[in-house]
Amino acid sequence: MKITLQEVQRVARLARLDLGAEESEKMTQQLDNILQYVAKLDEVDTTGIPVTTHTQQVTNAFREDVVQPSLDREKALANGPEQNGEAFVVPRVI
Amino acid sequence: MHYYSLTLHEASQKLARGEITSLELTQAVLGRITAVDGRIKAYLSVYEDAALKQAEEADMMRKNGQGNPLCGIPLAIKDVLCTQHMKTTCGSRILENFIPPYDATVVQRLQQSGAVLLGKLTMDEFAMGSTNENCAFGVPENPWKAGYVTGGSSGGSAAAVSADECFAALGSDTGGSIRQPASLCGVVGLKPTYGRVSRYGLVAFASSLDQVGPITKDVRDAALMMNCIAGYDEKDSTSIKTAVPDYTGALTEGLQGIRIGVPREYFGQGLDPEVETIINKGIDALKDAGAEIVEVNLPHTEYCVAVYYLIAPAEASSNLARFDGVRYGYRNKEAQELLDMYNTSRSQGFGDEVKRRILIGTYALSAGYYDAYYKKASQVRTLIKRDFENVFSSCDLIVSPVTPTPSWPIGDKADDPLSMYLSDILTLSANLGGIPGMSVPCGFTQAGLPVGMQMQAGHFQEEVLLKAGYNLEKQLGIAGIKPDLG
Numbered sequence: 001m002k003i004t005l006q007e008v009q010r011v012a013r014l015a016r017l018d019l020g021a022e023e024s025e026k027m028t029q030q031l032d033n034i035l036q037y038v039a040k041l042d043e044v045d046t047t048g049i050p051v052t053t054h055t056q057q058v059t060n061a062f063r064e065d066v067v068q069p070s071l072d073r074e075k076a077l078a079n080g081p082e083q084n085g086e087a088f089v090v091p092r093v094i
Numbered sequence: 095m096h097y098y099s100l101t102l103h104e105a106s107q108k109l110a111r112g113e114i115t116s117l118e119l120t121q122a123v124l125g126r127i128t129a130v131d132g133r134i135k136a137y138l139s140v141y142e143d144a145a146l147k148q149a150e151e152a153d154m155m156r157k158n159g160q161g162n163p164l165c166g167i168p169l170a171i172k173d174v175l176c177t178q179h180m181k182t183t184c185g186s187r188i189l190e191n192f193i194p195p196y197d198a199t200v201v202q203r204l205q206q207s208g209a210v211l212l213g214k215l216t217m218d219e220f221a222m223g224s225t226n227e228n229c230a231f232g233v234p235e236n237p238w239k240a241g242y243v244t245g246g247s248s249g250g251s252a253a254a255v256s257a258d259e260c261f262a263a264l265g266s267d268t269g270g271s272i273r274q275p276a277s278l279c280g281v282v283g284l285k286p287t288y289g290r291v292s293r294y295g296l297v298a299f300a301s302s303l304d305q306v307g308p309i310t311k312d313v314r315d316a317a318l319m320m321n322c323i324a325g326y327d328e329k330d331s332t333s334i335k336t337a338v339p340d341y342t343g344a345l346t347e348g349l350q351g352i353r354i355g356v357p358r359e360y361f362g363q364g365l366d367p368e369v370e371t372i373i374n375k376g377i378d379a380l381k382d383a384g385a386e387i388v389e390v391n392l393p394h395t396e397y398c399v400a401v402y403y404l405i406a407p408a409e410a411s412s413n414l415a416r417f418d419g420v421r422y423g424y425r426n427k428e429a430q431e432l433l434d435m436y437n438t439s440r441s442q443g444f445g446d447e448v449k450r451r452i453l454i455g456t457y458a459l460s461a462g463y464y465d466a467y468y469k470k471a472s473q474v475r476t477l478i479k480r481d482f483e484n485v486f487s488s489c490d491l492i493v494s495p496v497t498p499t500p501s502w503p504i505g506d507k508a509d510d511p512l513s514m515y516l517s518d519i520l521t522l523s524a525n526l527g528g529i530p531g532m533s534v535p536c537g538f539t540q541a542g543l544p545v546g547m548q549m550q551a552g553h554f555q556e557e558v559l560l561k562a563g564y565n566l567e568k569q570l571g572i573a574g575i576k577p578d579l580g
Contacts, residue, residue, distance in 0.1 A: 003457070007457070008453065011453050011456045011457045011460065012453060014456050014460060015411060015440075015452050015453060015456040016415075016418070016433075016436045016437050016440050017437065017440055017441050017444075017449055017452065017453070018437045018438060018440075018441040019441070019449075027449070027450060027453060030450060030511055030512075031450070031453060031454060031457070033511075033512050034403060034454060034511065034512055034515075035454075035457075037399075037400060037403075037512055038400040038403060038404055038467070038471075040396075040397065040400045041397060041400050041401070041470050041471060041474055042470075044394070044397060044473075044474050044477065046470060046473035046474060046477075049473040049474075049476050049477060050473070050476055051469060051472035051473050051475070051476065052472055052473075052475040052476040052479055052526075053302060053472060054302060054332070055288050055302070055479060055526075055527060055528025055529075055553075056288060056289050056332075056334060056528060056553065058289070058332065058334065060331075061328075061331035061332075063328065071195055071196070075195040076195065078193075078195060079192060079193070079194075079195070079421065079422035079423070080420070080421055080422065081419060081420075081422075081423070081424070081425035081427070082425070082427075088420050088421055090420055090432055090435065091429060091430055091431055091432050091434075091435050092430075092431060092432065093432045
């Protein structure tokens with residue numbers, strides 16, 4: 001086994017997902033299959049090979065630090081599941 | 095001949111000559127949608143009144159001398175691109191009622207050209223899938239055979255173009271999501287070079303791999319769409335400042351002086367013999383057009399599925415963290431406490447495949463596993479990229495099948511994620527290398543299912559793809575063959 005039920009439940013917590021008991025079992029099996037397969041990469045010698053995170057030669061894209069128009073508050077709040085016209089409202093944090 | 099069966103460039107020519115109006119074209123296509131979409135299920139939403147209004151405006155623009163080829167042409171958009179006045183669901187319950195506050199740059203560019211936007215097209219949830227079965231709002235069916243998959247994730251885009259429900263569509267391609275459904279539905283699909291087309295307003299799946307591109311009825315139409323959508327955008331920090339050519343200039347007959355590589359690794363185990371025969375005939379056709387054909391090697395091809403299914407989920411797990419029930423999208427209103435609200439909103443809003451990828455990605459990035467999985471995959475990605483650099487130092491393009499098999503019955507692979515992932519083997523590496531790739535119709539199986547040829551070239555070599563695709567199309571003469579939908 002590459003991954004256990006407990007590990008899947010730990011990762012689900014990190015990812016902010018609630019998995020039911022049956023769902024956790026099924027995911028564990030499927031993730032294990034996938035991880036068994038990707039272990040194939042161990043065959044490749046990558047000593048001294050740099051990582052690729054971006055396929056093009058680009059540098060940071062900077063612009064002048066000038067104020068530009070952006071979304072107004074009403075529009076930005078419009079899709080909020082709950083809002084009070086000034087901010088998004090969420091359940092109690094503490 | 096019905097108006098809706100025209101290609102984009104034919105319709106455009108008729109508009110320019112004043113033989114038809116955009117209103118007539120739009121009405122014809124809306125009628126087509128009403129007639130066939132019950133069978134195809136390509137559209138998630140159609141905005142009939144808005145489309146007719148845009149058509150009238152486009153007719154005015156034409157009268158006032160606006161000569162953009164897209165002016166007055168009815169098009170449709172994959173539901174992963176933000177549209178200010180149309181719902182953008184990404185095929186997910188979590189965005190079921192989301193109306194974005196702004197337009198994606200590509201959408202804005204189409205609108206500025208005077209194109210008519212009909213509505214939004216179905217897709218696998220958050221573009222994760224190879225069949226469009228992962229959509230929360232139903233499964234579309236292949237226009238060539240009822241009960242068969244359209245491919246994915248841009249299944250709606252490919253099916254709608256194939257069924258004449260729009261003149262062209264926009265899709266997105268993270269691991270084959272434009273090319274694969276285009277192949278399975280018998281239309282042209284082009285994934286441009288990473289950075290060629292703005293991703294601003296494209297809901298992010300895997301940011302280092304995602305790219306927007308056209309799905310069209312023929313190669314000339316793809317060139318016309320590229321003329322509109324390609325180019326630098328200051329709102330996308332990964333878009334690149336490289337001059338945009340007139341892509342229709344590449345559409346000339348004859349492939350003399352063009353050297354085409356055939357990667358042996360793309361014709362390996364699991365390739366359907368009928369697909370292989372069709373692709374080999376296509377290669378002969380390219381040779382007949384004057385191209386030189388050589389065998390080449392991409393030795394790391396066998397690792398691309400493993401690399402992709404670590405990198406893409408890793409990036410997705412980070413991108414999809416934004417769906418937390420606070421600023422937009424679904425919220426579980428029963429939740430009494432913040433953490434519970436996050437957890438339950440996400441769990442109720444996302445489908446199984448999305449959860450699966452978030453879990454793989456979170457695992458691959460988590461402490462203790464990062465080096466073994468994500469870093470290792472990113473290193474092998476370098477080797478895959480170098481394979482392409484080697485090949486393109488001596489070849490103008492490479493050709494292969496797009497998928498190992500033609501379309502298959504809905505439900506066949508739905509319970510086996512790994513076998514589904516393995517079917518993507520021929521398309522994933524273009525995204526890992528950031529190179530452009532195109533699918534062009536190449537023939538039909540005995541059962542009447544379309545098969546596309548994949549063409550791939552070096553960075554920013556879209557013109558050579560279009561040229562080769564155009565020649566393939568001319569040689570084969572199958573571009574006008576349509577599915578029988580009554």
